[in-house]
Amino acid sequence: MATDSRGPTVIRVAIGFATWTFIVICLRLFSRIFVLQRMGYDDYLILCACLTSWAFSAATVASVEYGLGSHLADVDPNNMETYALVVWLSSMFYLATLGFVKSSVCLFYTRLGDRLLTRISLVMLCVIVAQASSFVLTAAFQCRPIQKAWKPTLPGNCVQINVFYLANAALNILTDVLTYTLPLGVIFKLQVPIKQKIALGFILCVGLFACISSIIRITYIPAMLSDPDATWVISKAMYWSVVEINVGIFASSIPSFKPIASRFLPRLIGEYSVGKGYSGWSSSGDAKKYSVGFARVPERNLPMGPIRPQQPEGDSMIGTQIGCGGIQSQERIIVPNGKIYAHTEIETNVEVSRDIVRLSSSSSL
Structure with a gap:
């Protein structure tokens, strides 16, 4: 590997964020299974997002071994076919992860109890599912025959991949912004302590950082599609893709940390709970397990x-x-x-x- 290769940076980013996401999903599962004793559809979608995210990180690390991050002149020509195959697979993992994350966020919104937000979130969910499905299928079948995607010398034809990548990035940014700003009106109307409103605002800020990551990523796409030194210029777009999807997983998982804080760090969020559950702005909807932390007085016949x-x-x-x-x-x-x-x-x-x-x-x- 050349000394000026960006490959080591790409590997560190991919492995670091994959490890971070593993910790996040472990905390989320602990909260849902052991604290709340209840899983929701949004949790299952995030599990799928984690799996495809780790697959994308693995493909990114593998692509470095075959030339990603190095100048094209330093890459072994015999590795280019395998490199193209790995990049083709990584594009599907990336697009699927974005779809899973945003679908999970929309389902979480439907459990906040606001009727208008629920309706808008269901409409947004349909849009995201349609968008993600079409993008994944287009990435998978961009060439005819399919093998031409990583074997450019084969006879056949492909879609205008430059147009596809730019349109894909722009639409992803649009749906990111719409998804993470949907509950703003509900937050202002919530009758909850100020600490919980701050926490909700923090969630939206983290989600919007995922949007910023996507915007930064799109700035590298034109060079990636036009520069002849393809293996070199793609490296920054790849690790910003890693940042974008993993930050999205973290943002969607923040609400699930509240039961843990309610049980073990109650003063941090301004409440005390001795039960297994919690209430407030969570997605649980199971309030019967909530305890405010005071012993119940036995019922008596009072004169x-x-x-x-x-x-x-x-x-x-x-x-x-x-x-x-x-x-x-x-x-x-x-x-x-x-x-x-x-x-x-x-x-x-x-x-x-x-x-x-x-x-x-x-x-x-």
Whole structure:
């Protein structure tokens, strides 16, 4: 390998992001299987995205071994056919990964509970599925016969691959922007703590960084399609493709980290949960497992009786009194001259148990 080869950089980027994605998907599966004990269709789509992403990274590393990142003059001509085959395979893995990631994000949006967002997300899902399917099929059958894609000397014909790659990149950027900005209106309307809104905004920012990666990638495509030193100029487009798809997987997986934070780092997101589940802006939809972190008081028959306080002349008053052990509550509604006021008095005398002290101490950590 030549000393000025970009191959080592491509390999480091591919392996580094593949490792990062493996950690991300392990955390996501831990959250869904062990914390929430529930998987969704968006999780299965991300699993498919991870598989095709790792296949793309493997193809990228293999293509370096056959010349990618080196100047064409330094590449063994006997390796060019294998190199072209690996690049042909990598294009399908790349396009399929983008489709899986954006489809997963759209399905996640349908579980946020907003009716309008759900409808728009389903429409967007249909657009993405149609786009990804057509792009993968076009990449696979770009030449007739198919082998001409990596054996250019064979008789036959191919599509205008330059036009296809540019159109593909532009449409991917458009659907990226539309996908990651769909829930902006819902976020502003959500009645959740400010920390959770910040977290949602962070998700969108990460998703938009995937869009930026795609924009950076498209700037290298014209040179890649016109420069005779093909194996050299393609290297930057390849590792930006790796960045784009792996950042997309990470952005779509961020919501699944909230159950882990709710259970193990509750103060980080402003809540305390001792149950296995969580609530809020997650995609779970299973709120019955959520616990706010306070022990439930046993139900008892509480004695109730009328209040006999002194009241000003000419005023009407209705009241109740509740008593249970060391806790007493009195509530009065006073109606002076046609106006209504509510007045509540609560007296408590609670013996704090060791369990409550322990819970309070752990919550303050």
